């Protein structure tokens with residue numbers, strides 16, 4: 779993501795926080811910015827290392843609190859299978875999450891397929907199960923790594 783795009787996302791996040799009465803503190807903002815400049819997903823400790831450049835006294839709780847906040851706001855998705863985090867590219871609305879994760883280079887691509895969402899919701903419904911949120915993580919090789 780280039781700096782212009784990063785700035786656009788930060789402005790959007792700031793506006794949303796304002797509307798929701800949530801506070802995008804400097805540390806939270808910094809973590810958001812680091813994630814925006816990241817190609818793939820990143821683990822909490824790598825994030826902490828990068829955060830220390832801007833906030834030298836940052837500690838693990840700093841990063842976890844910031845990540846919790848960013849997830850609550852829907853700005854960041856957690857990739858459970860690799861225990862890492864990735865910025866959401868369209869965080870202005872709640873949505874089912876489908877992620878394509880490259881096992882080789884770590885690139886993460888978020889896709890949105892209403893078909894997948896509906897199929898899963900329907901099958902769950904047949905089981906009497908009410909789906910509140912959906913996260914699908916698909917592992918494999920990205921276009922660059924396949925060739």
Ligand SMILES: [Zn+2]
Pocket residue numbers: 855866867868869873875888
């Ligand atoms: Zn998303």
Ligand SMILES: [Zn+2]
Pocket residue numbers: 880881882883884885919920921922923
């Ligand atoms: Zn790859």
